[in-house]
Amino acid sequence: MELSQDLSVQDLTGLARVNRTPQGLLINSDFKASVRLECVRCLDSFQQPLRAIFDELYAFNERTATESALILPDDGYIDLQPLVREYLLIEIPINPLCNEDCMGLCMICGANRNKVTCNHEEPPEGKAT
Ligand SMILES: [Zn+2]
Numbered sequence: 001m002e003l004s005q006d007l008s009v010q011d012l013t014g015l016a017r018v019n020r021t022p023q024g025l026l027i028n029s030d031f032k033a034s035v036r037l038e039c040v041r042c043l044d045s046f047q048q049p050l051r052a053i054f055d056e057l058y059a060f061n062e063r064t065a066t067e068s069a070l071i072l073p074d075d076g077y078i079d080l081q082p083l084v085r086e087y088l089l090i091e092i093p094i095n096p097l098c099n100e101d102c103m104g105l106c107m108i109c110g111a112n113r114n115k116v117t118c119n120h121e122e123p124p125e126g127k128a129t
């Protein structure tokens with residue numbers, strides 16, 4: 001799976017609070033969204049909820065900038081979207097699962113075992129319960 005820059009994040013909601021500090025504007029953000037992913041086990045697509053909670057300082061000038069090096073633009077307008085996107089992308093699992101208990105595909109007939117019972121024997125490793 002490749003995470004392109006065009007990955008579409010759906011249902012983005014959230015809020016950002018702005019606090020003025022001597023160094024700059026401190027943004028407290030809490031955003032939620034969901035993204036369509038493909039389960040690595042059963043290959044079904046599903047909606048994965050994402051949440052991005054972060055504090056970032058937009059400094060008044062370079063001297064007070066934090067590691068993120070965010071500087072308050074001259075026009076004072078902050079576009080949070082790229083930042084929110086970055087934080088949401090971090091939340092996307094590398095090996096997404098539609099469900100922690102996803103049964104995956106049958107090794108023998110390829111059926112989605114979450115949806116159908118094909119009565120094929122499970123591989124021996126799967127029996128250790
Ligand atoms: Zn699955």
Ligand SMILES: [Zn+2]
Nearest residue numbers: 106109118120
């Ligand atoms: Zn089967």
